Amino acid sequence: MLAIVTSLIVIVVSVYLLSIITDAYFIISLDQIAQQLHLPNNVAGASLMAMGSSAPELAIAIFSLFVAGGAHSDVGIGTIVGSAIFNILVITGVSAVANPAHISWKVITRDILMYSVGVILLLITIYDGKVTLLEASIYLAVYAIYLIILYKWDAYVKDTDVVGIVEEAIQKEHSCTDIYHRVTIAISKGIGFLAGNARTSYLRAFFVSIAFVAIISYALAESAVAFAEAIHVPAVVVALTVLAAGTSVPDMFASIVVAKQGRGDMAVANAVGSNIFDMLVGLGLPWLLAMAMGSGAIAIDTAGLMTSALLLFGTVILLFIFLLTKLKLSRWEGWALLAIYAGYVAYIWLANG
Secondary structure: OHHHHHHHHHHHHHHHHHHHHHHHHHHHHHHHHHHHOOOOHHHHHHHHHHHHHOHHHHHHHHHHHHHHHHOOHHHHHHHHHHHHHHHHHHHHHHHHHHOOEEOOHHHHHHHHHHHHHHHHHHHHHHHHOEEOHHHHHHHHHHHHHHHHHHHHHOOOOOOOOHHHHHHHHHHHHHOOOOHHHHHHHHHHHHHHHHHOOOOOOHHHHHHHHHHHHHHHHHHHHHHHHHHHHHHOOOHHHHHHHHHHHHHHHHHHHHHHHHHHOOOHHHHHHHHHHHHHHHHHHHHHHHHHHHHHOOOOOEEOOOOOOHHHHHHHHHHHHHHHHHHHOOOEEOHHHHHHHHHHHHHHHHHHHHHHO
8 A cells, every 4th residue: 555655646746846847947948949949830839849748758758668678668658648648638628628629720630640640650560569670760750751841831821839828828827826836836946946047048947857857757657667566557557547647737737728718729739749749759769769779679568558549540530520520629529528538548447457
């Protein structure tokens, strides 16, 4: 019982600290770097900002490959796959419930096509149970093509300030006066002694944030494995549900804020865009790093992942259906997405309990 409680507390605290670091320092420092590089908002949002919001998942994926000889590599994959499911079903679901979203067909069609390619690559990888150097390289090559498409697309689609969405959510949180937000502000200021001002000392904030994210993500991955062992379930189940939801909650809060402002299409676009980064870079980069350091083909425990990967493919079909319903994501469709996620979580735990 003590192991269960201790590991669960570490998971909760780690997720909480990661949300503060990524939102208040990492993402803002990346925003400044993007401005210095004169990147269009679409490109910055899909690359640097996506890296900021997906940093915990990426770090967990890397650590799971190198810690304990890669014995728990499925934890990293599970976290990313589970996060992708959470983004589509929960983030878009709560956004639609908060305020029905009118979807831009140009942006969503572009991102759904790239998302579909990522899901197909993932299904192929899971099906054969191993990752080769060629497959890992293809993941990153497809993402590079996506960035090129975004850059070219900029001339045809209105540029979106992705960073502003996150910062509005942060400011809204910091304007609250209850105990939770007072503690959050105090911790954020404490981190600031090391990270400095994320806007003026953005390089310092960037590197300090990376160090914090790496340390906390390591603790998070280890605690997830300990928690799974303590309750006698596969570690991938905890990754697909607990870790995936925990690392995606900050994005959900930001999406609710913009949905209430009548910009639900941004919330949907950001959820899909985040999934593209998670699947192509969050998986491809750790695999490539592992093989560059002498590892051969990486074996994948497919037992707990195939169902979730197939559900991901199902979300692609759902999004296409939404495109056919007058480009509007209604409240009942939002509730339907949330119900599907609840059923998915129940199935994963009951099937592996």
